[in-house]
Amino acid sequence: MPRYAQLVIGPAGSGKSTYCQNVYQHCQSIKRTVHVVNLDPAADHFEYPVSVDIRELISLEDVMEELKLGPNGGLIYCMEYLEENLEDWFSEQMEDYIDDDYLIFDCPGQIELYSHIPVLRTFVDQLKRWDFNVCAVYMLDSQFVSDVTKYISGCMASLSAMVQLELPHINVLSKIDLLPSKRDLDKFLDPDARLLLGDLNQQMAPRFARLNQALAELVDDYSMVNFLPLDITDEDSIQFVLSHIDNAIQYGEDAEPKARDHDPDGDDGGGF
Numbered sequence: 001m002p003r004y005a006q007l008v009i010g011p012a013g014s015g016k017s018t019y020c021q022n023v024y025q026h027c028q029s030i031k032r033t034v035h036v037v038n039l040d041p042a043a044d045h046f047e048y049p050v051s052v053d054i055r056e057l058i059s060l061e062d063v064m065e066e067l068k069l070g071p072n073g074g075l076i077y078c079m080e081y082l083e084e085n086l087e088d089w090f091s092e093q094m095e096d097y098i099d100d101d102y103l104i105f106d107c108p109g110q111i112e113l114y115s116h117i118p119v120l121r122t123f124v125d126q127l128k129r130w131d132f133n134v135c136a137v138y139m140l141d142s143q144f145v146s147d148v149t150k151y152i153s154g155c156m157a158s159l160s161a162m163v164q165l166e167l168p169h170i171n172v173l174s175k176i177d178l179l180p181s182k183r184d185l186d187k188f189l190d191p192d193a194r195l196l197l198g199d200l201n202q203q204m205a206p207r208f209a210r211l212n213q214a215l216a217e218l219v220d221d222y223s224m225v226n227f228l229p230l231d232i233t234d235e236d237s238i239q240f241v242l243s244h245i246d247n248a249i250q251y252g253e254d255a256e257p258k259a260r261d262h263d264p265d266g267d268d269g270g271g272f
């Protein structure tokens with residue numbers, strides 16, 4: 001039997017750890033077991049019980065002090081150290097989690113990790129060899145929908161992670177509770193390339209028209225850049241996101257089919 005994993009990624013401060021905490025609590029309330037793994041060597045405190053903690057292997061503070069590295073260089077060093085220790089330290093930690101266990105990996109927010117540094121890809125490949133079904137959960141702060149140019153840059157960062165990791169990929173728009181209005185939200189959840197292009201052209205100088213066209217086509221071609229809204233103040237919203245992810249990794253396939261509550265259109269909306 002496989003094991004299951006979510007790799008929770010996305011820019012710094014996008015709400016990854018908060019998401020992990022809320023999914024953990026939600027699962028507790030519905031009597032479902034999940035384990036949260038901290039992969040952020042810079043994290044200082046957690047609102048969820050940490051099942052495995054990278055800081056027991058290496059801490060950012062020590063690396064910065066001993067190797068005289070800054071926070072970003074130090075983080076990369078820590079992650080590469082984890083990569084070197086996948087077969088021993090990490091493999092030992094994973095031994096406790098067997099058939100059907102469900103792990104949620106809370107990752108650091110450095111964007112380099114998702115664009116051009118291969119550590120997470122190596123990590124994911126190892127999880128797959130250990131028979132994990134893995135899904136990338138890309139968190140984007142909903143403040144990105146306040147401006148179409150920000151939004152397109154968020155989409156590109158997510159696409160870059162998707163191309164690098166080659167995993168089932170779900171984009172989540174976090175912090176929906178902080179949006180002053182949800183009126184225009186739909187057009188960002190499931191973007192229409194032509195509308196996007198119109199908005200981009202309106203905001204940017206004419207010399208960017210061809211670039212905008214290419215970006216809009218890219219979003220359209222992949223037809224994968226869509227987002228699930230997450231309002232952590234609403235249990236149904238958490239369950240909605242979780243059920244899409246479960247579906248992507250075929251969790252609970254043998255169980256009774258789950259009702260897709262909170263999905264007014266009845267469509268998938270997932271980005272993979």
Ligand SMILES: Nc1nc2c(ncn2[C@@H]2O[C@H](COP(=O)(O)OP(=O)(O)OP(=O)(O)O)[C@@H](O)[C@H]2O)c(=O)[nH]1
Binds near residue numbers: 015017018040109176
């Ligand atoms: N209101 C609200 N605040 C949120 C939500 N998600 C995160 N936050 C706040 O946003 C800040 C950053 O959240 P984190 O969960 O630490 O974000 P992160 O992605 O783990 O950040 P890094 O690990 O530093 O990359 C914290 O102050 C959270 O309380 C949300 O859904 N709603």
Ligand SMILES: [Mg+2]
Binds near residue numbers: 108
């Ligand atoms: Mg975090």
